[in-house]
Amino acid sequence: MEILIVAGFLGSGKTTLVLSTIERIVERTDKKVAIIVNDFGTIGIDSKVMEKFGLKVSELDGGCICCSLGTDLLSTIQILEENMNPDIVVIEPTGLADPDAIVHAMKHYPGNTPQRILSFVIIDVVRFPSVFKALSRPLSSQIRTADVILMNKIDAISSEMLASVEADIRSIDDSASIIAVSALNDINIDKVVDRIVNS
Amino acid sequence: MITSDFVAYVISATTTPSSLVSKNEITERLTTLMIEIARECDAIGATLIGHIKCVLDANEYLAVSVTDASGHASVRGDLTNDIDHVFVVINAMLYGLTYEQVKSIVDELVIKHLSFDTTVRIEELDKKQSPIHFHC
Numbered sequence: 001m002e003i004l005i006v007a008g009f010l011g012s013g014k015t016t017l018v019l020s021t022i023e024r025i026v027e028r029t030d031k032k033v034a035i036i037v038n039d040f041g042t043i044g045i046d047s048k049v050m051e052k053f054g055l056k057v058s059e060l061d062g063g064c065i066c067c068s069l070g071t072d073l074l075s076t077i078q079i080l081e082e083n084m085n086p087d088i089v090v091i092e093p094t095g096l097a098d099p100d101a102i103v104h105a106m107k108h109y110p111g112n113t114p115q116r117i118l119s120f121v122i123i124d125v126v127r128f129p130s131v132f133k134a135l136s137r138p139l140s141s142q143i144r145t146a147d148v149i150l151m152n153k154i155d156a157i158s159s160e161m162l163a164s165v166e167a168d169i170r171s172i173d174d175s176a177s178i179i180a181v182s183a184l185n186d187i188n189i190d191k192v193v194d195r196i197v198n199s
Numbered sequence: 200m201i202t203s204d205f206v207a208y209v210i211s212a213t214t215t216p217s218s219l220v221s222k223n224e225i226t227e228r229l230t231t232l233m234i235e236i237a238r239e240c241d242a243i244g245a246t247l248i249g250h251i252k253c254v255l256d257a258n259e260y261l262a263v264s265v266t267d268a269s270g271h272a273s274v275r276g277d278l279t280n281d282i283d284h285v286f287v288v289i290n291a292m293l294y295g296l297t298y299e300q301v302k303s304i305v306d307e308l309v310i311k312h313l314s315f316d317t318t319v320r321i322e323e324l325d326k327k328q329s330p331i332h333f334h335c
Contacts, residue, residue, distance in 0.1 A: 010249035010292050011266035041209030041324035043288045045254045045262065049275065052260045095250060095292070096205070127266060134247045134294060135202075184273075 001081060002088045003114045004196060005102055007142065008122030009131050010095030013152040015046045016183040017122060017192070018092055019053055024193045031087035034080045036060060036073070038093045046092065073102070078111045088196075089114075098138065100145040118196065121146035122183075125165045126156050132168065143172045148179060148195055155182045204246065208291045208301045209324045215284050216315035222278035229253055229263045229287065230272045232312040236291055239304045241268035246295030253289040257282050285313060288324070 008014050015037075022033055037047040038060040047057040058076050077089055093102060099119040106117055121142045124131070132139055143149060149169060154162055162180065169176055179195065181188040236251050245268075252264035261276040291305050306321055313319045 011252075011264065040207045040290050040292065041288070043211060043256075043324055045252055045288055045290055048254050048256060048260065048288070049262050052276065124266070130247060130267075 001086060001112060001114050003077075003106060003117040004088055004090045005099045005117070005119040006090060006092045006122065007097055007099040007102075007119065007146070008095060008150075008152075009124065009127075009135070009139070011127070012095065012122040012124040013183045014092050014095070014122055015049055017120075017150065017152065017181075017189075018090060019050065019055075020183050020186060020189050021193050021196065022055060022090065024190070025088065025196060028193065028197055029087075032084065033088045033090060034058065034084055034086035035090045035092065036076055036080075038073075038091075038097070040094060073105060074109050077109060081111045098145075099142065103145075118148070119146050120148045120150055120192075122150045122152050123165070123169065124153055125151050125162055126153050128165045128168070140172045143169055143176060146176070148177045148192075150183075150192065151178060151180045152183055154180045155185055155187060202294065204295050205249075206291070206293055206296055206298050206301045207325070208289075208298065208305055210289050210305065210309070211322045211324055212287045212289060212309045212313050212319050213285065213322070214313055214315060214317055214319040216317060218316075219281040219283050220285065220315065221281050225255065225282060225285065226261060226263075226274065226278065228312045229255060229261065230274060232289075232308055233263050233265045233272050234270050235308050235312075236305055237265045237268045238270070239308070240291070240293055240296060240301060243300060243304075244295055245293045247293060249292040249294065251289075251291045251293070253287050255282075256286045256288065257284070285315075285319075287313065 006014050006018055035055055036058045039046050044059050047059045050057045060072050103117055179191050233251050237248050248267050250266055255261040259278050261278055263272055263274050265272045291301050
């Protein structure tokens with residue numbers, strides 16, 4: 001079993017990315033994929049949207065899985081493993097989660113050790129300056145610890161602005177693996193799928 | 200990414216209008232609702248709009264979201280039929296205001312846009328949450 005964490009700030013496009021990649025992953029690999037969504041509240045919006053697209057989703061509500069719900073996350077993965085035996089478990093935490101904390105939580109997973117844990121952090125390039133200004137420390141931490149940075153919504157800004165955002169990300173982690181995408185308009189999504197499938 | 204001024208206000212809004220609501224009208228109302236929540240929160244001092252979003256849960260679905268106060272909303276899903284019952288889940292997540300301020304704005308705008316010719320019932324879906332609970 002592999003774990004794919006799709007993290008990113010509120011409104012960065014996590015759900016859109018999951019919707020645009022899962023079907024292709026299944027088509028290409030024929031792997032069994034399970035999705036865990038951590039929403040706010042007892043009725044999750046993101047999980048409802050995914051279910052309307054025909055995906056089966058396990059919900060974790062009422063908190064953030066990188067901290068107070070860590071145990072619930074591990075239990076949910078174990079239940080999925082026992083009942084469904086997925087090849088890939090996709091975890092979409094809230095927009096507040098620290099993906100590195102989820103990676104650490106997985107060290108306590110009581111089931112079979114995952115073959116791989118891959119963490120993506122999605123950056124909304126349109127709002128990056130304002131989000132970074134308000135939350136520079138946690139955002140920098142996300143960037144430094146992610147395996148792959150997805151600069152999302154690239155079709156909504158100029159190439160100059162995009163270059164500026166990329167330079168800012170590089171200034172935080174000059175070796176970051178970055179893919180520029182538009183999850184909504186299917187730009188470079190195949191590159192993301194390649195990265196998931198081939199790495 | 201929690202600071203002490205982060206607020207997540209999560210509710211459902213339920214109403215049954217006396218007549219069918221057209222798909223265009225409900226789409227327009229939800230879009231306006233999301234945009235106005237963002238604008239009003241911004242106007243009274245929100246330092247950062249995180250994500251303000253809703254989903255209309257019916258046989259089909261409609262999701263609307265905004266990430267700033269610019270007046271731009273993203274709409275996903277497409278209703279093909281008019282609806283006779285409205286059940287909407289709304290999340291307002293932002294920085295710089297108190298829970299009470301956000302609740303006041305959201306509740307007032309929900310009543311304004313989703314009452315139709317009757318009343319709308321608002322239910323908080325996560326009363327236990329607090330900034331400390333979500334602190335990462």
